[in-house]
Structure formats: C-alpha cells, structure tokens
Amino acid sequence: MLGKLLKYDLKYGSRFFILLHGILLAACILGRLLFFERLDFDAGSDIIAPYIILATSLYVLLFTAVSLGTAALLAVRFYRNLFTDEGYLSWTLPATPVEQLWAKLFSGTIWYILDILILALSLVILLSGSNLTAAYAKVAPEITEALGMPLGRYGTMLLVFTLLSSFSGTVTIYVCISIGQLFPSHRVLCAILTYFITSAVIQIVVLGLMVIFNLFPGPYINDAATETDTVQYLFTTLKLSGVINFVLTIVEYFATRYIFIRKLNLT
Amino acid sequence: MKPILECQGLTKKYGNIYALSNLSLTLERGQIVGLLGLNGSGKTTLIKLINGLITSTAGQVLINGMLPGADTKKLVSYLPERSYLNDHMKVEEILSYFSDFYENFNVVHARAMLSDLDIDTHARLRTLSKGTKEKVQLVLVMSRDAELFILDEPIGGVDPAARDYILQTILTNYNENATILLSTHLITDIENMLDRVLFIQKGQLVLNATVDEIRTAKRESVDSLFREVFKC
Numbered sequence: 001m002l003g004k005l006l007k008y009d010l011k012y013g014s015r016f017f018i019l020l021h022g023i024l025l026a027a028c029i030l031g032r033l034l035f036f037e038r039l040d041f042d043a044g045s046d047i048i049a050p051y052i053i054l055a056t057s058l059y060v061l062l063f064t065a066v067s068l069g070t071a072a073l074l075a076v077r078f079y080r081n082l083f084t085d086e087g088y089l090s091w092t093l094p095a096t097p098v099e100q101l102w103a104k105l106f107s108g109t110i111w112y113i114l115d116i117l118i119l120a121l122s123l124v125i126l127l128s129g130s131n132l133t134a135a136y137a138k139v140a141p142e143i144t145e146a147l148g149m150p151l152g153r154y155g156t157m158l159l160v161f162t163l164l165s166s167f168s169g170t171v172t173i174y175v176c177i178s179i180g181q182l183f184p185s186h187r188v189l190c191a192i193l194t195y196f197i198t199s200a201v202i203q204i205v206v207l208g209l210m211v212i213f214n215l216f217p218g219p220y221i222n223d224a225a226t227e228t229d230t231v232q233y234l235f236t237t238l239k240l241s242g243v244i245n246f247v248l249t250i251v252e253y254f255a256t257r258y259i260f261i262r263k264l265n266l267t
Numbered sequence: 268m269k270p271i272l273e274c275q276g277l278t279k280k281y282g283n284i285y286a287l288s289n290l291s292l293t294l295e296r297g298q299i300v301g302l303l304g305l306n307g308s309g310k311t312t313l314i315k316l317i318n319g320l321i322t323s324t325a326g327q328v329l330i331n332g333m334l335p336g337a338d339t340k341k342l343v344s345y346l347p348e349r350s351y352l353n354d355h356m357k358v359e360e361i362l363s364y365f366s367d368f369y370e371n372f373n374v375v376h377a378r379a380m381l382s383d384l385d386i387d388t389h390a391r392l393r394t395l396s397k398g399t400k401e402k403v404q405l406v407l408v409m410s411r412d413a414e415l416f417i418l419d420e421p422i423g424g425v426d427p428a429a430r431d432y433i434l435q436t437i438l439t440n441y442n443e444n445a446t447i448l449l450s451t452h453l454i455t456d457i458e459n460m461l462d463r464v465l466f467i468q469k470g471q472l473v474l475n476a477t478v479d480e481i482r483t484a485k486r487e488s489v490d491s492l493f494r495e496v497f498k499c
Contacts, residue, residue: 001337004367012353088351092318093368094340184282266320 001095005103010110012081013073017111020069021118027062028122031055032129041135059126063119070115074108075173079188083181087266097260101174105253108170116162120155147231154231161238168249172198175252178259202248206241269332271296271342271415271446272317276326279312279470286312287470289326296414297443299460301489302450304467305497310450311348313467314419317448318345330415341370344413348420348450350400354393358386358403365407377410380436398429405433409440416447422456430456454490464489466496 035055039048081090082100090100136143140151147154176198180191272294279287287309294300304310315321316328319335330339352361358381365372381388384402392400405421418437422430430453438460441447451457464481466474473496481492 001368008364008367085347085349085351086353088318088320088345088347088349091320092340092343092345094337095368096337099337262322264320264322266315 001093002099002103002106005093005095005099006106009077009081009103009107013077013107013111016073017070017114020066020073021115024062024066024118024122025125028059028125031059032126036126036132037129039131041131063122066119067115070111071169071173074111074170075177078104078108078174079177079191083177083187083266091264091266097264098257101257101260104174105167105170108173109167112166112170113163116159116166120159149231157235161242164242165245168245168252171249171252171256175256178256181265182259182263202241202244206237206244209240209244210237268296269329270294271331272448273329273332274313274316274326275329277313277316277323277328278325279309279316279321280324285470287316287323290467290470290472291326292465292472292475294446294448294463296446298462299437299441299447299449301454301457301461301464302448302467303452303454303464303489303493305452308467309470310467311419312470314345314347314417314448314450317417318343342414344408344411344416346404346408346416346418346421348423350397350404352392352400352404355391357391358388358395361392361403361407362388365410369411371412372407373410373412376440377406380406380410384432398426402429402433405436409436412442414445416441416445418447418449420451421449422451422453434460454493458489461489466493468497 035051039051041048080086082104095103136151144150149157172195176195177191179194180187180189183190270293272292274290274292277287277290277292278285290309290313302310302313312321316323317330317335319340328335331342333339356364362374362377365377366374378388381403384399384406386395386399386403386406392403395403401421405418408416408418416437421437422433434457437447437449449457449461458478461478463477464474465472474492478489481487481489485492487495
C-alpha cells in the first residue's frame with residue numbers, strides 16, 4: 001500500500017518539478033555559455049565586479065525561487081491531498097494513517113533531495129568553465145587558507161548537511177500544516193503562522209545554546225566574521241542545528257502521527 | 268455474522284455544539300437504508316465518522332465489528348456529497364487509481380457503465396460538466412463489490428433524468444448481501460427502493476423503522492411521515 005501511495009504522490013508533482021528545475025538548468029547552461037565563459041578574468045576586478053554581482057544576484061533569485069517552488073510543491077500536495085475535498089478519497093483508501101504519513105514523507109524527502117542535487121548541479125554547470133577554474137586556481141591557496149579546507153571539501157560538507165536536513169525540512173512543513181488543521185477556521189493561515197513561530201523559536205534556542213555553551217569564536221558576536229573563525233562558527237552552528245533538528249524532527253513526526261490518528265477532522 | 272454497522276453512544280461536538288449526541292444504531296446486511304433528516308441534522312457527520320474522516324468526541328463506530336481503519340475501508344464504498352477526485356486526472360487514470368487501491372473494484376464493469384453513459388475515458392475530469400463528474404464518481408463507487416455502500420446525497424445536484432439513471436444504477440449494482448446507506452432529503456424519489464429509514468434530528472436518532480412498518484402501523488408514506496416529524 002505504501003508503494004502505491006508513494007507512486008501517486010511522485011507522479012502528482014513530477015511535471016511541476018521537472019518544469020521548475022528544467023528552467024533552472026537551462027538558465028545555468030545559458031548563463032555559462034553566454035556570460036561566464038565570455039568573462040575575461042585578467043581584466044581589472046573593478047571592471048568585471050559589476051557583471052559578476054549582477055549575475056550572482058540573478059542566480060540567487062532563481063535559486064531561491066526554485067527552492068521555494070519545491071517547498072510549495074510539498075506543502076500543496078500534502079494539504080490538498082489530505083485536508084481538502086481530495087482528502088475524502090485519500091482517507092477512504094484502505095491505508096493506515098501511518099502509511100499515508102510515510103508515503104508523504106518519502107515523496108517529500110525524494111523531491112527535496114533531488115532539488116538539492118539539481119541546485120548543486122546548477123552551480124557546477126555555472127562555475128566549471130575553463131576560464132573561471134583557471135582564475136580560481138590563482139586564488140585557491142588564499143581561499144583554502146581562509147576556509148581552513150579546500151573549497152571542494154567545504155562545498156561537499158555543506159551539501160551533506162543540506163541533504164541530511166531534507167527529511168527534517170519535510171517533516172516541519174507537514175507538522176505545521178497538520179497543526180493548522182486543528183483550528184476551526186483559517187487553517188492555512190494558522191499553518192503558515194505555526195511555521196514562522198516554530199522557525200523563530202528554533203533560531204532563538206540555537207542562539208541561546210551557543211551563548212550557554214560559549215560556542216561563539218570570541219567575546220563578541222561579530223568576531224564570527226573573521227576569516228577561518230567564520231567557517232568554524234558556521235560548522236559549529238550547523239552541527240548544533242543538526243542535533244536540535246534531529247530531536248525536533250522526532251517530536252514533529254510523532255505530533256503529525258498523533259494528529260493523523262487521533263485528531264483528523266475534515267471540514 | 269456481525270452487523271455491518273454498529274454505532275454505540277456516538278457523540279460529536281464542534282465547540283459547544285453537538286452535531287451528534289449519544290447516537291446508537293445497528294444495521295444488518297442486505298438492505299437499503301434511507302438516512303433522512305433536515306440540513307444540519309447530523310447526517311453527514313455520522314457518515315464522516317463511519318468513514319473515519321473525523322474523530323468522535325465519545326462512543327464508537329464498528330463496521331463488521333471493527334473500528335474504522337484500513338480493513339473497514341476495504342468493505343465500505345463511499346460517495347461523498349462533493350467531488351473528491353483530482354480534476355487534473357483523466358477518467359482512465361482514475362480507473363487505474365481505483366484498480367490499484369481497491370481489490371474489489373471491477374474495472375470491466377466500470378468501463379461498461381461509463382460507455383453506457385457516453386463518457387470519454389480519455390477526457391480530463393476538469394473538462395467534464397458537474398453532472399458528468401457526479402456520474403463518474405457514482406460509477407466508481409458502485410463498481411466496487413463492497414459490503415457497505417454509503418451514498419451522501421447522490422441525487423441532490425443532478426437533473427431528474429440523471430436522477431433516474433443514478434437510482435437505477437444503485438439498484439442494478441446492488442449485491443443482496445450488501446447494505447446501502449443513502450442520505451438524502453429527496454424522499455419521494457427514493458421511497459420505493461428503501462427497506463428501512465432512519466430519521467435523524469438535532470444529532471439524535473428519532474426513528475429507526477422499516478418502510479413496511481411505517482406504511483402498516485402509521486398508514487402513511489415515508490414522505491408524509493417525514494413532513495410530519497420535521498414540521499417547521
């Protein structure tokens with residue numbers, strides 16, 4: 001039953017997902033061919049900097065749009081399929097609430113992982129031109145020293161951290177929507193508010209724990225902005241967030257499971 | 268053999284309002300039962316509880332002796348009063364969907380009924396009229412070899428010609444050992460096919476009798492008794 005539910009969940013979002021990520025990859029291929037490969041890095045930095053800032057800004061916008069689009073795909077599928085009129089069919093299928101939940105968790109995590117890998121691929125496409133790699137080779141020692149490790153390793157570590165967070169990201173979206181369903185009206189608004197409140201509380205807890213365990217690189221918060229300390233600070237934060245997220249994911253999973261089993265109330 | 272449906276002290280509250288209040292009921296197999304009541308009387312709440320779409324405040328529902336769950340959903344074929352199919356799907360895809368999930372779904376039978384109704388199985392649901400969508404849903408629901416059919420307002424939103432077809436479909440697809448629980452307030456249209464009626468008022472069962480009992484003891488039709496009981 002789980003396999004069947006998963007099949008239809010993945011089938012549902014595939015067109016939107018392919019379209020969204022197809023646009024990203026196409027934009028990156030064009031960006032590399034028409035822009036990055038035509039940049040002369042031997043020209044003065046004051047000449048090429050404005051172009052690079054513009055291209056980076058456009059890429060960040062596209063990157064954010066695709067990430068948000070994927071999160072929206074997960075949220076809309078979950079909400080529509082379980083809590084709107086479609087829920088009248090979904091909840092009368094011969095599947096247990098736990099199977100329904102795991103089907104959504106697996107499909108959501110698969111979409112998230114694919115999203116992260118495609119976003120990483122888009123960066124590789126954009127930045128792997130011979131002129132750019134040659135220019136990078138000149139400054140690689142400095143960057144390696146500043147990061148405390150080669151850029152490739154740094155990027156891989158970030159990628160691994162992001163991939164590990166895909167499951168927890170999915171559970172967070174689902175628990176917020178499920179909590180929203182506990183309210184008698186304005187359920188979508190309540191789900192969105194739950195998401196923002198939960199995120200804010202997590203950030204405050206992470207910050208509080210960093211202060212308590214004295215994890216800041218120096219006596220002042222802005223000490224974190226100095227070269228290798230920045231990387232150290234970043235990974236410390238990521239590790240701490242990872243531990244908190246792990247605990248939180250378990251709590252969120254059981255909260256969603258409880259709502260599915262005990263508090264389902266379709267309007 | 269256990270009754271197909273048992274409700275024991277079933278209560279559902281929304282805030283301070285009782286949608287159902289301590290409702291107890293037993294339905295045996297092999298009958299067509301009319302669930303009748305005014306709007307807001309608790310019919311749909313009862314149906315949702317049987318299907319596990321909402322949770323009760325107190326009491327319990329048993330289907331073939333089991334609480335609503337994956338096993339009871341194999342036995343119950345439910346037609347809600349709204350469109351529950353994804354509009355982007357083609358009728359053909361919906362047939363595959365039902366075949367995938369319900370072991371007792373008879374796809375050959377469903378195709379034959381769709382063909383009788385001239386419904387193109389390659390059409391997307393969103394391109395069909397409201398009445399045609401309702402017919403598709405009814406075909407899907409009645410093509411299951413279920414033990415309990417629950418039809419919530421199956422003839423409420425369709426024209427009289429379609430209404431006749433729907434009622435005919437229900438009767439011709441009716442397995443003698445199955446029970447049909449049919450909610451409506453269009454009593455005159457369905458009175459002749461009913462074996463039993465349940466009157467529900469303000470969340471409570473006020474009458475549970477066979478149509479014969481009503482006609483013999485009270486010497487009136489179900490429709491006139493309904494009008495008498497629910498007189499405004």
